[in-house]
Amino acid sequence: MKKLLFDLFPLVLFFIVFRFADIYAATAVAMAASVAQILWLKFSSKKIEGSHWINLAIIVVFGGATLLFQSDVFIKWKPTVLYWVFACVLLGGRYLMGRNLMQKLMGAQLTLPEPLWDKLNLMWSGFFIFAGIVNLYVAFSGHFTESQWVNFKVFGLMVLLLVFVVIQSVWLSRHMKDQTDQAD
Structure with a gap:
């Protein structure tokens, strides 16, 4: 259950920030949360799964394009x-x-x-x-x-x-x- 909540952390933050701000702020927070997730796993010597890396790459590319082009x-x-x-x-x-x-x-x-x-x-x-x-x-x-x-x-x-x-x-x-x- 902890792993599921941990994996959903960027998504939950995306949802919360979207409710109080907009899609761009939510995207930026999801990107930051995904990076923080990987860093936390790395510094706590926990296994970083392939799905974490894939998700990070895709959120950075697509989230970055969202912010860069404001689309x-x-x-x-x-x-x-x-x-x-x-x-x-x-x-x-x-x-x-x-x-x-x-x-x-x-x-x-x-x-x-x-x-x-x-x-x-x-x-x-x-x-x-x-x-x-x-x-x-x-x-x-x-x-x-x-x-x-x-x-x-x-x-x-x-x-x-x-x-x-x-x-x-x-x-x-x-x-x-x-x-x-x-x-x-």
Whole structure:
């Protein structure tokens, strides 16, 4: 739980600052919080995960462009780019490097046959691609305000993730039960 809160720290600050200021102040604070997050991990000798580095690079590039050009377009692209990078890493790891990164991440908690690991990897990749598309729709369709997009970025994407995790858990438990039944 502490790790989740720590990982969400820049997002929470982005949301709070947006409520009291504007998208540019919120972006600057999210950038600073992301840098502070990496520095804290480094100086406390904790592991800096690849996802932290990816998030930092994307917030610095897209947040920096937002501030430099005074255009919210860049920060609205940030969640999509982040999710699509995650999808590319999962797919590239599996199909270009022959490594299933979901298995590497979750292998200590789950024992699954190789075909299920491949499906799980594809499911996560598909989720990230879908979430990126939905973000683009909310950000740029013209049907939502900037404030609604911020709420979606903070809460809507989190709800999508939770729904996906529940669906995935049900799917996994069903397939694991099928595997157990076949073994008996």
